[in-house]
Amino acid sequence: MFIERNVSLQALNSFGIAARAAHLARVRSEQDVRAVLADADLAVQDKFVLGGGSNIVLTGDVKGLVLKVEIPGHRVVQQTERHTIVEAGAGENWHDFVTWTLDQGLPGLENLALIPGTVGAAPVQNVGAYGLELQDRFHELDAIDLQTGEPFTLDAAQCGFGYRDSVFKHAAAHEGDFGLAGRALILRVRFALPRAWQPVLGYLDIERRMLEEGVARPGARQMYDWIVAIRRAKLPDPAVIGNAGSFFKNPTVTPEQCQDIIGRDPHVVHYPMPDGSVKLAAGWLIDACGWKGKRVGNAAVYDKQALVLVNGGGSLEGLAASLIKRLGVDSASAGAVVVAGDRLSLSCRLARLRRSRAKPSMAPRKSQCAMPFKATSCM
Numbered sequence: 001m002f003i004e005r006n007v008s009l010q011a012l013n014s015f016g017i018a019a020r021a022a023h024l025a026r027v028r029s030e031q032d033v034r035a036v037l038a039d040a041d042l043a044v045q046d047k048f049v050l051g052g053g054s055n056i057v058l059t060g061d062v063k064g065l066v067l068k069v070e071i072p073g074h075r076v077v078q079q080t081e082r083h084t085i086v087e088a089g090a091g092e093n094w095h096d097f098v099t100w101t102l103d104q105g106l107p108g109l110e111n112l113a114l115i116p117g118t119v120g121a122a123p124v125q126n127v128g129a130y131g132l133e134l135q136d137r138f139h140e141l142d143a144i145d146l147q148t149g150e151p152f153t154l155d156a157a158q159c160g161f162g163y164r165d166s167v168f169k170h171a172a173a174h175e176g177d178f179g180l181a182g183r184a185l186i187l188r189v190r191f192a193l194p195r196a197w198q199p200v201l202g203y204l205d206i207e208r209r210m211l212e213e214g215v216a217r218p219g220a221r222q223m224y225d226w227i228v229a230i231r232r233a234k235l236p237d238p239a240v241i242g243n244a245g246s247f248f249k250n251p252t253v254t255p256e257q258c259q260d261i262i263g264r265d266p267h268v269v270h271y272p273m274p275d276g277s278v279k280l281a282a283g284w285l286i287d288a289c290g291w292k293g294k295r296v297g298n299a300a301v302y303d304k305q306a307l308v309l310v311n312g313g314g315s316l317e318g319l320a321a322s323l324i325k326r327l328g329v330d331s332a333s334a335g336a337v338v339v340a341g342d343r344l345s346l347s348c349r350l351a352r353l354r355r356s357r358a359k360p361s362m363a364p365r366k367s368q369c370a371m372p373f374k375a376t377s378c379m
Contacts, residue, residue, distance in 0.1 A: 001025055001035040003042070003065075012068065013053035014116060016242030016311050021048075021066040028070050028091070030144055030187055032153065036067070037149045047146055051118035051183050052093070054238065055125065055245045057309075069120050071187055074100055083192040085139055088188045090120025094127070098224075101193065107220030108137050108193035111200050114231040116238065116245055120186040124168040126161045129202045130227060135161035139190040146185055171275055199223055204269075205230045234305045242311030243302065248282040283307045 007024040010016055023045065024256070025036055026079045036042045046064030071089035074097055078085045085104050088097045094117050111132035115122075123141055140155045158178070160167035168186075173181035199218055203208070209226045210218065231334050234245050253261070258278040261268050265288065269281035286292060286306035293303035295312050302308035 001032055001039075005293055007066070009053070009058060009062065009066070013056055013058055014242060015053075015057055015244045015309075016238075017044070017058045019058040019061050021062045022064065024066040024068055026068050026070050026169060027185070033067070033144050033146070033185055033187075034149050036065070036256075037146070047182075051121035052116060054116035055121075055247075067185060069185065071120070073188075076104065076106075077190060079195075080192075083139075084195060085190055085192055087188055088119040089188055089189045089332035090118060093117075093118045094119055094122055101191075102221060102224055106193045107197045109191065110220050110224040111227060113224050113227045114235075119189050121267065123159060123186065123189055124166055125159075125164055126166050128164070129231075130203045130206060133157075133161070133163075137191045137193060139192040141186055141190065142188045143180075146183055151187070152184075163252075180230040192273045202271075210250060235308060236302055236304075236310055241302075244305040244309045246305075247309045248286065248307050250279045250282045251285075252277045252279050254278070313346055 001034060002025075002031040004026075005022065006026040008018065008022045009021055010018045013019070023042070025042075027033055027036075036047075037138055042065055047067055048062055048064055049067045051069050072091055073087075073089040074092060077082060077087050086104075086106060094112075095114050097119050098113050101107070101109055109132075111130040112127060112134070115127050117125075117127070122134050123138065125134075135156055138156050138159070138161070140153055141159070142151060142153050144151050154167075158167070160178075162171075166257065167178060168180045168184060171181040171323060178233035197220060198222075198327045199220070201210075201218075206218075206223070206226060208246060209230075209245065210216065215222065235245075252273065255272075255276065256279055258268075258270055258280070261280070262270075268288075269284040271279045271281075273279055280340075283306040291301050292306040294301050298312045300310050300312040
């Protein structure tokens with residue numbers, strides 16, 4: 001296997017940070033991983049698994065080995081009575097894969113269109129949008145143990161999916177624990193697409209489109225087109241504006257807390273959840289706190305969508321420094337710090353929702369936004 005040295009990662013992360021990797025291997029098959037682990041010098045290096053680089057902020061050079069996942073391919077695996085099982089290589093572009101399924105006449109993933117990143121990183125994040133999460137269509141995945149080189153397969157229960165969470169984001173705390181952070185590289189992912197398809201509706205943007213176009217029951221391709229258009233209108237193109245995608249999680253509260261918040265501000269955007277909790281729209285909260293469009297050094301909150309952090313231009317080193325300072329990350333603890341966007345949660349106090357009273361801090365606790373350099377999987 002060819003190992004690249006002193007490689008620029010600027011084109012490999014959507015935020016456009018000019019970090020470099022001491023060593024980089026392009027993984028196009030399971031055999032490539034085995035070759036890395038069989039090499040005495042490479043096997044002992046810290047490993048950083050990189051997909052599309054769309055939900056990370058690199059605040060320094062990576063001193064270990066970057067495993068750039070580029071495993072290709074997609075196929076229909078089988079038909080069952082209720083589902084069509086499809087498979088994609090971990091290096092496939094997620095949106096391209098969603099488009100391919102629709103081109104095959106296989107609906108089910110359309111609500112997840114235009115989410116940046118790769119297929120292999122999607123289960124790590126349990127990506128979701130417009131009322132649908134990956135776990136709702138997930139069947140199983142194949143991965144390889146980065147310590148032993150042994151392949152294994154996980155079903156949905158074993159992946160431990162949660163809100164933008166999975167077993168791949170948690171390290172084993174004790175011997176026998178099933179945490180896989182720093183331990184696994186995903187090779188292939190399989191999805192169960194419903195043969196009796198129904199559109200997933202309920203979001204305001206979708207309902208607005210239905211009213212505007214007089215469509216009571218949109219088809220899968222119509223849903224796909226709408227969601228692509230909505231996302232393009234709201235979210236910046238990384239090729240034009242460097243960004244780390246949606247960087248904040250929507251907080252959930254109890255119904256009682258939600259009623260209290262509504263009493264303070266009746267315009268708060270909220271959604272009831274199946275478990276009885278209520279999800280608050282983080283983008284709305286950030287905007288209400290006065291942070292939409294706010295710039296700190298070279299980093300900024302996007303002026304069209306408050307969930308998105310963007311590269312405001314200028315020195316990229318200054319951009320990283322601005323983020324480190326504002327987010328409270330101790331950059332001295334490691335050669336490279338990865339800030340994973342989905343790990344951030346909104347820290348506005350509910351009592352500060354009103355603009356007139358708000359002087360909020362959007363800085364999360366350090367434990368929520370920083371992790372030392374070690375193997376992980378990023379979109």
